[in-house]
Amino acid sequence: MTMGRTTMGKILWNLRFTAKMIHMLVKMKLTRMMAFRLSFFGGFFADGAFFVTQVLAFQAIYGHADEIGGWGRGQTLIFVGTFSMLNGINMLVYFFGVIRIPRLIREGGLDVYITKPGSALLRLTFESVDPGCAPLLPLSAGIIAYGARVAGIHVTPGLAAGYVALTLLMALLYYDMEVILRTLPFFFIGASAVERIEGEALTLNFRIPGVFYKGAFKVIFMFILPYGVMATTPARMLTRTLEPSGLIHALAVVVVFTWFALWFWRFGLRHYKSAGG
Amino acid sequence: MSDNHSPVVHTRALTKTYRRFDKQPGLMGGVKSLFNRKYIYRTAVSSFDLDIAPGEFVGLIGPNGAGKTTLVKMLTGIIAPTSGEISVLGFIPNKLEDGLKRRCAVVMGQKSQLFFELTAEDTFRLFQSLYSIPEAEYRRSLDMFVEMFGVGHLTRAQVRTLSLGERMKMELIAALLHNPGVLFLDEPTIGLDAVAQRQTRQFLQDVNRERGTTILLTSHYMEDILKLCPRVVLINDGRKRFDGPTDRLFESYKAGMDEDIGSVVERIYSDNPDSSGNSSNSGNQGNLGNSDNSSNLGNPDDSGNSGNSGNPYNQDNPYNPEGGRLP
Numbered sequence: 324m325t326m327g328r329t330t331m332g333k334i335l336w337n338l339r340f341t342a343k344m345i346h347m348l349v350k351m352k353l354t355r356m357m358a359f360r361l362s363f364f365g366g367f368f369a370d371g372a373f374f375v376t377q378v379l380a381f382q383a384i385y386g387h388a389d390e391i392g393g394w395g396r397g398q399t400l401i402f403v404g405t406f407s408m409l410n411g412i413n414m415l416v417y418f419f420g421v422i423r424i425p426r427l428i429r430e431g432g433l434d435v436y437i438t439k440p441g442s443a444l445l446r447l448t449f450e451s452v453d454p455g456c457a458p459l460l461p462l463s464a465g466i467i468a469y470g471a472r473v474a475g476i477h478v479t480p481g482l483a484a485g486y487v488a489l490t491l492l493m494a495l496l497y498y499d500m501e502v503i504l505r506t507l508p509f510f511f512i513g514a515s516a517v518e519r520i521e522g523e524a525l526t527l528n529f530r531i532p533g534v535f536y537k538g539a540f541k542v543i544f545m546f547i548l549p550y551g552v553m554a555t556t557p558a559r560m561l562t563r564t565l566e567p568s569g570l571i572h573a574l575a576v577v578v579v580f581t582w583f584a585l586w587f588w589r590f591g592l593r594h595y596k597s598a599g600g
Numbered sequence: 601m602s603d604n605h606s607p608v609v610h611t612r613a614l615t616k617t618y619r620r621f622d623k624q625p626g627l628m629g630g631v632k633s634l635f636n637r638k639y640i641y642r643t644a645v646s647s648f649d650l651d652i653a654p655g656e657f658v659g660l661i662g663p664n665g666a667g668k669t670t671l672v673k674m675l676t677g678i679i680a681p682t683s684g685e686i687s688v689l690g691f692i693p694n695k696l697e698d699g700l701k702r703r704c705a706v707v708m709g710q711k712s713q714l715f716f717e718l719t720a721e722d723t724f725r726l727f728q729s730l731y732s733i734p735e736a737e738y739r740r741s742l743d744m745f746v747e748m749f750g751v752g753h754l755t756r757a758q759v760r761t762l763s764l765g766e767r768m769k770m771e772l773i774a775a776l777l778h779n780p781g782v783l784f785l786d787e788p789t790i791g792l793d794a795v796a797q798r799q800t801r802q803f804l805q806d807v808n809r810e811r812g813t814t815i816l817l818t819s820h821y822m823e824d825i826l827k828l829c830p831r832v833v834l835i836n837d838g839r840k841r842f843d844g845p846t847d848r849l850f851e852s853y854k855a856g857m858d859e860d861i862g863s864v865v866e867r868i869y870s871d872n873p874d875s876s877g878n879s880s881n882s883g884n885q886g887n888l889g890n891s892d893n894s895s896n897l898g899n900p901d902d903s904g905n906s907g908n909s910g911n912p913y914n915q916d917n918p919y920n921p922e923g924g925r926l927p
Contacts (some may be wrong), residue, residue: 326710338730347729434678435713440701440730574914593694597678 344441350448356454374459376468377407380530392535396482397474398562399532402467405490405561407552411459412494417501419451423507428591429512432596444502444588451577467561474562482561488555489573496577497553509591524550532558549576557558608650608782608814609675614669614684616645616838644670645729647837648686652816654781657808659846660818660827663867668818668836672786675816676706689781691839700760709787712767713774717761720770723759724777731778745773748803763877765796772800776807782814783807789821798837799825822866826850 389396389439426445427433427440436443471478478486504521507598527545533551536544543550622638645667652658662668673679674686677693686693691700707713712725728738733789746752749769756763759770768788775783783916785804789797805828807813819825825832825846832849834842841864842849852858853865 340879343729345728351718351722353723355715359689434673434706434708434711434856437678437696438676438701438704438706438734439713439727440698592696593680595679597673 335560340441341445348446349452352450352452353454362509371458374407374411374462376408379413381391392532394532394534395474396557397470397472397476400470400473401467401561402532402554403469403557403559404463404470407459407466408463408490409494409497410529411456412461412491413497413501414453414456415461416452416494417448417498420447420449421451421498421501421505423447423451423500424509427594428595429598433595435599436455437592437595443592444585448498471561476562478561482563483562486557487560489560489570492577493553493557493572493592496549496580499577500548500578501548502584503580503587505590506587509594524548529554534559544578545572548582552576567593605822607651608654608656608689609816610685610687611648611650612672612685614645614650614671614686615643615682616667616674616679617641617643629757641749645674645681645835646816648835648840650833650840650843650919652814653843654784654814655808655812656814656831657804658817659825660816660835661820661822661825661832661868662835663864664871666835668835669786670707670838671835672784672818676704676784677701702778703780704782704784705778705780706784707771707788709768709776709785709788711758712771714759714767714770716758717784718759719756720759720762720774721755723770723774724755728775728830733778741777741779742773745776745803748806749773749799763796765792765799768792768796768800769803771834772803776811776813779811782816784800785815785817785819787819789819789824797821797824804828814859820871823867828895832862834864836867839879873907 335516391399394402424433427436427447433443436446439446500521504514504517524544525590528550533545533553535556536551541551552573556565557567602688618641620640621633622640622641623633637853650668650670650671660668660671661684670679674681675688677688689700689703690819691697693700714720715726724738724742726880727733728735733741739886742755746755749772751766751769751773754766754770762770788804789800792800801824802858804815804817808815810826815828817829829846831844832842832846833840842861849861849865853862856862
């Protein structure tokens with residue numbers, strides 16, 4: 324009983340510490356951004372422009388067809404909005420922190436993270452949040468809402484909550500993939516080709532719903548590099564076309580990849596060579 | 601984890617071997633390496649035994665590539681040893697446990713832990729959160745260190761606008777805010793001017809004396825070692841060559857008592873012609889960094905070691921089983 328209470332106390336202390344750390348890191352990042360006015364205001368402009376480019380690209384692909392592979396215009400819009408939402412969460416919260424990992428490994432910069440209390444990965448994840456990407460979230464929500472209207476979907480609170488939860492889980496999967504690929508430089512210094520593969524896979528999968536894949540492509544993008552699951556699964560949930568097996572598959576993928584990403588990171592840390600004097 | 605009598609740092613037969621890709625020169629060498637890759641194994645630290653008692657101030661010296669930084673990185677958990685025993689404050693460093701991280705600190709002269717776009721105080725605040733330092737304790741420590749260094753006017757300046765010496769002072773303050781039991785310093789005075797070096801030395805001496813912080817210092821500047829460390833460990837080719845009183849090492853060097861040790865010390869000087877830490881003494885190897893009186897070499901009192909009377913090195917020190925003997 325006492326031991327259980329001690330363990331619970333430790334968990335609560337860790338949760339409080341983690342929340343405090345995230346709060347502090349976000350505050351620090353905002354302060355850093357505000358030190359440079361052009362950078363601070365420029366971020367909103369740059370990320371807004373990126374969003375518009377994305378929307379135009381989707382418009383060019385899907386704007387001239389009523390249906391692609393059984394997906395109607397409304398369903399496709401929800402898929403596009405979901406992709407945009409995942410991309411927005413990624414850019415807002417962790418992208419700019421996680422992409423620094425390979426350089427920190429190669430140049431020995433991880434030393435100052437490893438020797439401080441708390442998780443080095445947590446600190447890296449939240450150290451470079453980019454509030455300039457925040458407008459992507461309401462804009463994406465607008466596309467999703469419009470898609471739901473076009474598709475004639477009546478969104479109940481339960482459906483909306485399920486969609487939000489699933490989208491957050493897919494953002495976690497997106498994060499897992501980024502971490503896994505950027506942990507490779509612990510073992511292979513020249514892993515930039517893998518990052519290029521990631522870029523190409525993302526471009527493909529955030530334009531084509533995963534349900535379209537057959538054969539080897541299906542195995543690759545639904546199980547090995549599960550980018551095909553990310554935007555497709557929440558979109559299918561909102562359009563009420565997600566089967567239980569699809570939901571179980573998506574949840575299993577998130578659990579397995581999250582476990583693997585954390586294990587792989589810790590394994591990598593034990594093989595860190597710390598370049599430089 | 602460790603009691604007052606246990607060594608703060610303990611290693612036995614500690615070894616670190618690196619594997620390096622042996623690339624043949626030229627394009628053909630590159631093509632061959634794609635299919636038949638050869639590796640070279642280099643032992644950076646070999647069968648290293650070391651014990652450091654609580655409150656000691658120990659210098660670690662050696663020529664470039666001797667294994668000093670590798671040893672410090674193993675002690676701080678940054679890299680894992682290949683074999684051997686290692687513990688710091690009773691923890692195995694490479695397990696990267698928070699229990700150890702909260703009780704030790706590391707300052708690397710060539711790697712900054714400060715945010716350059718922010719003020720030093722912003723980083724101090726982050727560290728307050730990281731180490732869960734209560735506000736009153738944080739304020740007390742910060743005020744004390746700021747006064748010791750006389751840098752009250754600099755804590756709210758952007759770090760990128762500070763000089764190298766000022767930045768190093770902030771690095772040291774950041775490292776010590778949580779009152780660590782052990783401090784690892786890797787070349788903290790590298791590149792600093794004579795005044796900043798002197799201030800840094802005085803600061804470290806005060807911290808060691810007043811807070812009882814155990815310090816392991818690696819430095820290319822002999823004056824750092826002479827003025828701060830009653831005990832010195834000499835490392836070369838990954839092996840320990842001397843472990844004992846600093847004055848004895850330099851007396852031995854001066855008297856030419858041990859050719860092996862002498863050649864290693866000569867190499868340290870030849871690696872760093874300015875290793876005296878005093879620009880006016882550059883290249884003056886015989887002076888060993890004391891511009892006033894070369895005969896003061898290795899005299900603990902004259903070199904400023906008297907300040908360490910709280911934890912003087914002595915030959916009965918159980919943490920130095922070799923008793924300062926040359927191997």
